[in-house]
Amino acid sequence: MxxxxxxxxxxxxxxxxxxxxxxxxxxxxxxxxxxxxxxxxxxxxxxxxxxxxxxxxxxxxxxxxxxxxxxxxxxxxxxxxxxxxxxxxxxxxxxxxxxxxxxxxxxxxxxxxxxxxxxxxxxxxxxxxxxxxxxxxxMNQDILERFFGIVRSYDNRPTAHSFLQIYRALSMSQTVKCKLKKANADDKEDVYQLVSYAKCWINRFKECERKAAAMKASLRDNLFDEISIRYVNVIQNDEKDVTRNNLIYDLCGYMFQTRGQLISCQECKETVVCEEADLPDDFTAKQYTAFRNRGGLIFVTIPVFQSIREVEKIISSQFEDDGHYLVRDSYEICMSKIKVLNLCPFFCDTPC
Structure with missing residues (x-):
């Protein structure tokens, strides 16, 4: 509206x-x-x-x-x-x-x-x-909301990285870009543009995109190589936080329901998705999903849940500190910790 x-x-x-x-x-x-x-x-x-x-x-x-x-x-x-x-x-x-x-x-x-x-x-x-x-x-203008609106005018769905880039660009450019008459910048006020940063931003954005793609590919390959040599058959159960386990299990089902199109191999799907009746009766992590289920929710196998739970522990520990937003390269730090985990293998052995 x-x-x-x-x-x-x-x-x-x-x-x-x-x-x-x-x-x-x-x-x-x-x-x-x-x-x-x-x-x-x-x-x-x-x-x-x-x-x-x-x-x-x-x-x-x-x-x-x-x-x-x-x-x-x-x-x-x-x-x-x-x-x-x-x-x-x-x-x-x-x-x-x-x-x-x-x-x-x-x-x-x-x-x-x-x-x-x-x-x-x-x-x-x-x-x-x-x-x-x-x-x-x-008086009646939400300054913070207006700033977010300016950011979204550059990128409607900004990531943390792109938001930081836009914030830095705006902080730099607004002080030298415009000469204002009368009051704060507004559509009705006289604004004279002195400098254009469009080409600079576009080139910087393209450079960041290339670096991000290369880093993502490198981390993915490194992660797969490291995890594949550390596979284990069983991960020790963690029943200390039943609520957390229930939420993680429910999130696993949601994740594979919304991204099921990424798995084309039927054999892989059978190692990931199961029926509620296939799970043991004493497997308490399924309780929340079973309670909400009206026939459309997905139940995942125990190895999938256990592996995702271990990954979740790493990510949660990274952001427990109130000053986590000051830590640089949090993504890379989390990936370096995840690749040395002992996880259960799921998906089939043949490349697909």
Missing amino acids: SMQLVVKVFSRRMSIALNHYREKYEKDSIRLIFKDSLPTERLTFLLNNVFDVLNGRIPKEGITISNWHNKKKILDQMLRCLELTEQAFKKQSKNMVIVKSMFVSNQTLFGWRLTINSVIQITEELFNSGYSLVLTGK
């Missing part, structure tokens, strides 16, 4: 259109359809004015001491509208056998009141402190 398009519904243009179809349209049949649209027109016009008051981003749209009286009157009208609407609903619900839900939730009403009252109090406090201009659009 685009909020920009939603807000356009409650615009001055929409209220004018409602008035036109009700009062001035040529066909009587159309005017009849809109004969009761006056309250909707007034509400739409009021919402448009409230949005204008709450979204001032440049000085000519901001609140000054001279125009504060008129703009505060608009906000007070909105608060009064919310109060009357809520009172009318409560009065109507008392006389109804089946109470219908209100057109907005209580959380929405609370949010409206909180926003409007906060803007009124903050604005008056700033004026009392000596400020002469208030840009309300800077």
